[in-house]
Amino acid sequence: xxxxxxxxxxxxxxxxxxxxxxxxxxxxxxxxxxxxxxxxxxxxxxxxxxxxxxxxxxxxxxxxxxxxxxxxxxxxxxxxxxxxxxxxxxxxxxxxxxxxxxxxxxxxxxxxxxxxxxxxxxxxxxxxxxxxxxxxxxxxxxxxxxxxxxxxxxxxxxxxxxxxxxxxxxxxxxxxxxxxxxxxxxxxxxxxxxxxxxxxxxxxxxxxxxxxxxxxxxxxxxxxxxxxxxxxxxxxxxxxxxxxxxxxxxxxxxxxxxxxx
Amino acid sequence: xxxxxxxxxxxxxxxxxxxxxxxxxxxxxxxxxxxxxxxxxxxxxxxxxxxxxxxxxxxxxxxxxxxxxxxxxxxxxxxxxxxxxxxxxxxxxxxxxxxxxxxxxxxxxxxxxxxxxxxxxxxxxxxxxxxxxxxxxxxxxxxxxxxxxxxxxxxxxxxxxxxxxxxxxxxxxxxxxxxxxxxxxxxxxxxxxxxxxxxxxxxxxxxxxxxxxxxxxx
Numbered sequence: 001x002x003x004x005x006x007x008x009x010x011x012x013x014x015x016x017x018x019x020x021x022x023x024x025x026x027x028x029x030x031x032x033x034x035x036x037x038x039x040x041x042x043x044x045x046x047x048x049x050x051x052x053x054x055x056x057x058x059x060x061x062x063x064x065x066x067x068x069x070x071x072x073x074x075x076x077x078x079x080x081x082x083x084x085x086x087x088x089x090x091x092x093x094x095x096x097x098x099x100x101x102x103x104x105x106x107x108x109x110x111x112x113x114x115x116x117x118x119x120x121x122x123x124x125x126x127x128x129x130x131x132x133x134x135x136x137x138x139x140x141x142x143x144x145x146x147x148x149x150x151x152x153x154x155x156x157x158x159x160x161x162x163x164x165x166x167x168x169x170x171x172x173x174x175x176x177x178x179x180x181x182x183x184x185x186x187x188x189x190x191x192x193x194x195x196x197x198x199x200x201x202x203x204x205x206x207x208x209x210x211x212x213x214x215x216x217x218x219x220x221x222x223x224x225x226x227x228x229x230x231x232x233x234x235x236x237x238x239x240x241x242x243x244x245x246x247x248x249x250x251x252x253x254x255x256x257x258x259x260x261x
Numbered sequence: 262x263x264x265x266x267x268x269x270x271x272x273x274x275x276x277x278x279x280x281x282x283x284x285x286x287x288x289x290x291x292x293x294x295x296x297x298x299x300x301x302x303x304x305x306x307x308x309x310x311x312x313x314x315x316x317x318x319x320x321x322x323x324x325x326x327x328x329x330x331x332x333x334x335x336x337x338x339x340x341x342x343x344x345x346x347x348x349x350x351x352x353x354x355x356x357x358x359x360x361x362x363x364x365x366x367x368x369x370x371x372x373x374x375x376x377x378x379x380x381x382x383x384x385x386x387x388x389x390x391x392x393x394x395x396x397x398x399x400x401x402x403x404x405x406x407x408x409x410x411x412x413x414x415x416x417x418x419x420x421x422x423x424x425x426x427x428x429x430x431x432x433x434x435x436x437x438x439x440x441x442x443x444x445x446x447x448x449x450x451x452x453x454x455x456x457x458x459x460x461x462x463x464x465x466x467x468x469x470x471x472x473x474x475x476x477x478x479x
Contacts, residue, residue: 164359216333245335245339245340247336252336252377253337255337257334257336258264258267
């Protein structure tokens with residue numbers, strides 16, 4: 001299915017990570033991580049601060065490159081797309097792999113122009129196509145009903161929760177296959193958090209979602225799989241309901257039961 | 262030490278669970294004693310004390326739900342709290358059976374027994390010791406103790422089928438014993454159910470320790 005010349009019903013790809021190590025100068029952040037994220041599923045990444053989970057997220061869209069002195073070793077594939085390497089087209093990668101950050105960061109434009117920003121960069125000029133794309137993205141982000149008729153208002157006039165869903169709509173507007181979410185609700189109230197969580201559940205199947213969160217209950221509520229990281233190592237990755245009830249590794253047990261020191 | 266208040270509350274819950282278990286064990290023992298000694302007063306006490314067991318179940322259940330809501334335990338901690346919730350249900354059912362046995366005592370009044378009670382008290386002794394052993398296994402978080410106590414259920418089942426055959430023979434030989442023999446058959450059945458619930462306790466302890474649900478009595 002296409003909309004405005006863009007594919008909107010994409011095949012969510014598997015993500016394969018093979019022997020991934022990341023270091024900043026001589027500090028090793030991720031140590032020989034290998035894992036597979038099944039396509040269309042939600043993976044929650046949990047672990048204590050400094051375990052490498054945010055770095056992992058930033059490898060998937062190569063945002064990690066922006067840190068000086070970073071050194072990446074290993075392989076990461078999003079579907080058939082090689083993520084690591086000198087000749088990777090970062091624009092193409094970031095079109096495939098969208099990201100939502102901890103704090104909502106709408107551009108200082110209108111609601112409409114925020115969502116239309118990516119498609120416009122990609123060359124969509126037809127106003128009807130743009131309107132359809134914006135509407136479709138806002139619907140997917142469960143924001144359409146709240147902002148229809150207010151599309152010309154500044155994005156900053158929206159509540160924090162609405163702004164975060166706007167950022168998700170903006171990410172979806174360029175038809176990504178993967179959505180990275182870095183603590184997407186840590187700045188939101190419980191009601192807005194619930195809406196984002198519902199949204200993640202609704203996006204399941206169409207996108208491969210990787211969610212970094214400190215909120216263990218959130219990981220339990222929305223994810224299919226959970227990966228526990230500690231000190232740069234992937235300790236355990238398994239179906240969420242198993243990891244949260246009967247973890248296989250004692251380090252995971254210690255973390256989940258608050259005994260980790 | 263993290264989550265100290267959670268640990269403290271769990272320890273208190275353990276204490277309450279032990280108290281409830283001890284009361285249930287006592288209820289079973291006293292119910293069968295009331296029957297063998299034809300002591301209607303004791304039977305009335307057992308029936309009245311069933312309310313205490315019910316109140317304990319409700320209290321422990323409320324505290325578990327509060328813990329789930331406020332502390333959101335995970336992994337091993339989650340298994341402990343859910344095990345407590347399941348154990349108290351089984352304990353409460355056992356106490357109901359003790360009250361059922363006491364009701365039989367009341368119903369029989371001073372009517373002479375059609376046969377001396379030997380196997381029924383032995384079955385009750387075994388079943389109530391299963392309760393104690395299961396709670397010990399819970400406190401020690403011991404898989405081995407749970408597996409060992411569950412095996413006692415076979416002895417209880419063996420006694421039950423012997424009582425069944427005895428009473429059946431008695432009813433065939435002396436039809437006038439049928440009304441009382443039926444009551445005694447019910448008593449044996451109640452005790453057999455108590456042992457089944459005790460087996461459940463053991464199975465929940467196994468789940469708590471290993472994360473695996475196993476049906477060991479069938």
